[in-house]
Amino acid sequence: MIFARYIVREIVMPLVAVCTILIMVFAGYSAVRFLNDAVNGLLSGGTVVTLVALKVVIALEVLLPVTFYLAVVLALSRMYADNEIIAMEASGISPWRIIVPIFFLSLLLGCMVTGLSLHARPWAYGKLYDLETRGRNEFDIAKVEAGRFYELGDELVFFAEQLSPARGQARNVWIWEVESGKRKVTTSRDAHQVNGPGQGSKALVFRDGSHYVVNMTKGVDRVIQFGTNVLRLESDRTPPARYRRKAASTAFLARSASPEDIAEFQWRLSTGISTVLMALMAIPLSRVAPRRSKYGKVSAAIVLFFVVYNLSLIAKTWVEKQVVDAMPGIWWVTALHAVLVVMLLPVPSPLRSCRWRLSRAIGGSRS
Helix, strand or coil, X not given: CHHHHHHHHHHHHHHHHHHHHHHHHHHHHHXXXXXXXXXXXXXXXXXXXXXHHHHHHHHHHHHHHHHHHHHHHHHHHHHHHCCHHHHHHHCCCCCHHXXXXXXXXXXXXXXXXXXXXXXXXXXXXXXXXXXXXXXXHHCXXXXXXXXXXXXXXXXXXXXXXXXXXXXXXXXXXXXXXXXCCEEEEEEEEEEEEEECCCCCCEEEEEEEEEEEEEECCCCCCEEEEEEEEEEECCCCCCCCCCCCHHHCCHHHHHHCCCHHHHHHHHXXXXXXXXXXXXXXXXXXXXXXXXXXXXXXXXHHHHXXXXXXXXXXXXXXXXXXXXXXXXXXXXXXXXXXXXXXXXHHCCCCHHHHHHHHHHHHHHHHHHC
């Protein structure tokens, strides 16, 4: 029991350290993108914090397995380099006394990753898509920059050649709207924003402009001249949500026959299994010669992780494109991974003795 706690402690310490660093780096990278929108009036400070938190929740599905995998490699490599494992084996401690606590720890983490994939990740994607779709509600024409394109939601792009922040006006304004089967471009001499006190009163007012409507299905285009036109940025009713499979519930994906939904469903189920397999694969990869650098196998371990991860992404894409059927789906990668782990792990003593007795029996019968 003391030995198992020691192994777990040596793994948990680098796990917490590496995971914290990766989360901070990822959060900082995400914040840079959203802060740029906040400075330009597209997002509020509270929305930016929420978006970064949701991005971190989504990334934990990958961050937790990779940090646990690296933590096992770092911990065992240090123990090999300091001759601790050599001393343990010389004292009669079986290598499986090391594998068993790592296996149960990986099961615990695998359950956490599975919960993230099945429930937390789609919930976070749903909130993220909702906030990004409503981003145009916080648009402020007085804070944007001239000569830049701004996405106001999923189907609207704003551009202005000149801006007067003090007056809250823009000149030579272009608006691109993408609808189902239509493309609409609005140009105007100038525009200003109206921010009323009530819900649904925020709007852009255009003067002296034109609408260019391109019908992508019927081939009938129109040009409409206007003196004043109002584009509402908010409405009292919530717009209908678009279907996005990353935000779809796991129960819905399990019933769906769409190849894209099947691939997403299998991906969510496979993340916990991959976490356990990666942890077990880290055990043989962490072996280093005594008095060698404990970081000698880290580079090879990282390369192998990305090979397995990218192979899983390729398998997922093949299922989406129907190159591979729903069965085997992406499970052939998991099966190959499991075979590799079994080949790399040491053979347990009972199996080794059975194999030795079997070879003796075969040799005796031949003689």
